[in-house]
Amino acid sequence: MFSSPKEFLTLHDVSGKPLGVFIGSEIWETCKNEVLPILTQAMHPEPVVVQRPPEPLKDWEALLGYWDFTYPPAYDLVCENCGAATDDWRADDPRKFWLTAANLGGLASFQCLHCKSRIMKRHFKKHVSVECRPYVDKS
Numbered sequence: 509m510f511s512s513p514k515e516f517l518t519l520h521d522v523s524g525k526p527l528g529v530f531i532g533s534e535i536w537e538t539c540k541n542e543v544l545p546i547l548t549q550a551m552h553p554e555p556v557v558v559q560r561p562p563e564p565l566k567d568w569e570a571l572l573g574y575w576d577f578t579y580p581p582a583y584d585l586v587c588e589n590c591g592a593a594t595d596d597w598r599a600d601d602p603r604k605f606w607l608t609a610a611n612l613g614g615l616a617s618f619q620c621l622h623c624k625s626r627i628m629k630r631h632f633k634k635h636v637s638v639e640c641r642p643y644v645d646k647s
């Protein structure tokens with residue numbers, strides 16, 4: 509059984525299932541400043557924050573830099589799936605749409621932050637085509 513304050517001991521129930529750990533007072537004194545924050549974190553986990561990848565704004569700016577379409581860039585977006593809409597996707601607070609991709613070929617993709625639909629704007633010489641693909645849960 510426990511014989512020294514320099515030890516720690518795993519405690520088991522009668523069936524051998526581990527219940528917890530008993531830490532000797534000497535060991536606890538030497539490590540508690542480091543262990544306590546970890547324990548506190550484990551007992552009160554932070555709410556999960558959805559981390560979105562950063563918007564590829566450099567790609568968007570590159571597309572603007574090579575803009576040779578016959579119309580000016582537009583920033584309005586509509587989600588056909590849930591009806592979310594904006595006049596300027598960059599200006600919403602909180603944001604309604606998230607730029608997920610842009611390329612020099614004229615494609616700009618967005619995610620609707622309300623319903624996760626993917627909205628693709630394809631820029632052609634004289635017109636823009638917009639396609640909305642509802643989100644499919646792959647799990």
Ligand SMILES: [Zn+2]
Pocket residue numbers: 587588589590591592620621622623624625
């Ligand atoms: Zn939507």
